[in-house]
């Protein structure tokens with residue numbers, strides 16, 4: 001701490017207090033970086049999940065079409081650079097770590113490093129904005145397993161708290177609204193007014209949607225949260241353009257065996273249906289993805305836009321929140337909000353849309369996996 005007078009521009013801004021946290025951990029999915037990585041990566045992702053061989057070969061081809069390199073790690077590196085700059089600008093002095101579920105840097109390794117560095121309690125930002133087993137609980141299982149994997153001689157692994165799911169945060173919604181507006185502006189003038197907004201997220205098994213969110217809310221949180229984001233964006237676009245566009249929630253990247261029901265309609269089928277109804281143009285808005293993942297650059301930019309071209313349906317894909325400064329600053333806002341909660345202070349939570357802010361700690365069986373029950377980090381069991 002310096003004893004000299006603070007600089008004029010910092011005089012009024014309170015020094016942000018991250019206590020009780022002594023680190024931030026960015027938690028992500030991970031992706032291959034070269035052709036030799038693709039098969040081992042897919043084996044990591046699908047271990048014990050019963051994904052048909054043909055589906056794996058098909059998804060492998062998506063990665064090979066991009067030189068065996070997923071965009072996700074580079075997105076996270078860019079995000080981390082901006083996050084470190086955001087913290088520094090805000091006077092927030094907190095180390096930031098990064099670990100993945102499925103590829104290097106692995107969560108297990110980063111937890112060992114954090115332990116060796118003396119971290120005692122870390123706040124976790126997961127690069128998934130909605131509740132589901134895949135986007136919420138599975139990461140909490142991965143965090144628990146990574147803590148367990150820290151060798152005793154390295155020390156006691158830090159406590160890990162995960163932020164509330166942030167689909168409703170204005171720092172996530174704002175960039176998505178602007179992206180839809182920018183995509184609308186790129187459509188042919190004569191088709192713009194009648195354009196349909198096609199909101200896309202990752203398909204999941206219908207049973208996974210049914211089990212998403214805390215049991216007390218009755219399930220279905222995955223679709224409910226996306227629907228609330230869609231409605232908030234449609235309302236804000238109407239506010240800014242004076243037009244209320246028709247909108248739908250549709251799904252991409254279906255996996256699993258054909259007899260297992262997954263959320264529908266598929267984006268490609270839906271584009272054909274809209275074209276059949278005489279819709280003059282579409283904006284494809286990937287609200288289910290926080291940045292340009294492989295699903296976005298392959299399943300949407302390569303496949304869905306090709307479907308639209310074949311149909312003769314003008315289509316523009318809207319940007320993801322990605323490295324938008326408002327989305328980067330969302331991490332800091334969630335950190336300071338949660339730190340205040342953990343200190344027992346009252347907080348005003350930033351939120352947009354009909355659902356209101358989500359819970360800090362997941363309930364027992366939140367986003368449960370009916371197939372197995374594994375230890376999880378950051379639940380009410382640990383409160």
Ligand SMILES: CC1=C(CCC(=O)O)c2cc3nc(cc4[nH]c(cc5[nH]c(cc1n2)c(C)c5CCC(=O)O)c(CCC(=O)O)c4C)C(CCC(=O)O)=C3C
Nearest residue numbers: 029031045049051059070071072128134135202255293294
């Ligand atoms: C809800 C959800 C998200 C969003 C939340 C989040 O972001 O976590 C997400 C993200 C991602 N999914 C990704 C990649 C893959 N997902 C797969 C498989 C699956 N995803 C599922 C769901 C989700 N997945 C499900 C129910 C499966 C079936 C197997 C299982 O039950 O686990 C498979 C196996 C092949 C296949 O089956 O398609 C791959 C390769 C990548 C990396 C992309 C890149 O490289 O840029 C990312 C960010």
Ligand SMILES: [Fe+2]
Nearest residue numbers: 136362366367
């Ligand atoms: Fe959950």
